Amino acid sequence: MLGLLFMPQAAGHAQERSLSVGMYPSYPPLDMRNPQTNQLEGFDVDLSRALLERIGRPLDIVETSFAQLIPSLLTERIQLFFNGMMDTPARRASIGFVDYLQSGLQFITLANDPLAPHSLPALCGKMVATSRITSEPASLIAWSNAHCVAQQKPPIELFASENSADARLQLREGRVVAVLQDSLTAPWTIAINTGLFQLLGEPFELTPLGIGLPKTDVHLQCQITAALAELQADGTYHALIRKWNLPESSAIAPLPTQPECTPHAP
Template sequence: MSKWFKKVLIAVVPLFLLTVLAACGQKQTDNVYQRTKSAKKIVWGVKADTRLFGLMNVKNGDIEGFDVDLAKAITKQMYGKDAQAEFIQTTAKTKVPLLKNGNIDAVAAAMTITDKRKKIIDYTQPYFGAGQSLLVKKGSPIKAVRDLNKAGTKVMAVKGTTAVDNIHKFAPKAKVLELDDYAQSFTALKSGQGVAMTTDNGILYGIAKENPDYEVVGGTFTNEPYGLAVDKGQTEMRAHIDKALDQLQANGTYSRLVEKWFGGIPGFDVKEVEQP
């Protein structure tokens, strides 16, 4: 190695390290609450493929659903009527990375609270009482999760969700076919690749509502409430979202949104949703 090259390294490496450390420090000191309060805007990660919670309207390009409406209400409750909620589409696999990388400020995406996720992100209080259930074709002999516990029985679920692990736990003899999203899972069910599709009850009721030849059966065999999420350490942001949720429940906005999206669906217990 030449003396000239050594001199270049001595000069450049410290500058590089300072740049990296500065960038790391900037991310660590980013106060999402103060930043979003100043901008009067929160960027939310939401689903765009899940009826009732977040689904893309192909006519106008908007994402519509309970989570979207709730995120809008929280944003305005926190920062005023002229505050803006911006939405970025997420999936089961992308919502946590997008949050950790700072691409979004918070997640409202039918996201189950789990101990594993708590290690890397922070949740608000539960806002939706969900539990896993089964979707089958009407007339199916499958009536409960125990009916799946037979060798060779195939069940559809979405990759990266708690549904996969739960089937392994409650029906260990069943085989889980893991698909990329709910649309693919339901298509696989319709084509006969398995006897049931499994995920949270609210999502399944949304599919059944649009497909009357299918029904949700067996009640819920898990208790997995949803929480809104922020990056680890954003305690101020989490606290203010929790406060806004309390205020929306107190003034009746939360109940009106639940009734708007889930009221009148046969077999769906709205009271369970409101008391996660």
């Protein structure tokens, strides 16, 4: 079994040094700080502990900004990072990724509002808010072209908000009929705003999110890939998805074993 290649060192051997794991605690429910305890928590925190336990390496969380995650990895200040970063070809030019979740976009409307759209076609011709500092406005226009304009219906009117929180404020104040936001955060938003919002439709434009690692450290990539597959197989991975109220659509299937991770016969 692949997992046997990366078991913790046997008793009597020197314990391996800790791995410095970068996180930016501003992406609930993946990475955040508990306001009561001031402790870091979230899906990424729990998953990183479980993964490193599997490979026998102590965890050392290093807080950094999102913009510094890749530079910190390249300068060896950290050995890997979590933060729900999209795995893109441009980023793979400089770092490696082990994909561990996928995220898309999803509409949110007001709950218990008789005037709220109750179907996706009902969004056509209506005002919908989304954060202008993301790629979401372009995605909203593309969705409108495909599902409204192409069906001879009026296009969605875009309300470019300052951020996701501002978009939800516009929804609460009745300036828009829906919000388009990250599908990973949508269930969390609904859970912490009891009875205020509801989901409309299913997530779309699902994109893989990766654990960032040094491009040249193939051994570590193999270790993390094998450990993640074990957590998926024994139910730990899906239990954490449920614990942190992530949508089922965020789960990914175990990654295929790469040739460089396969042991060669003697």
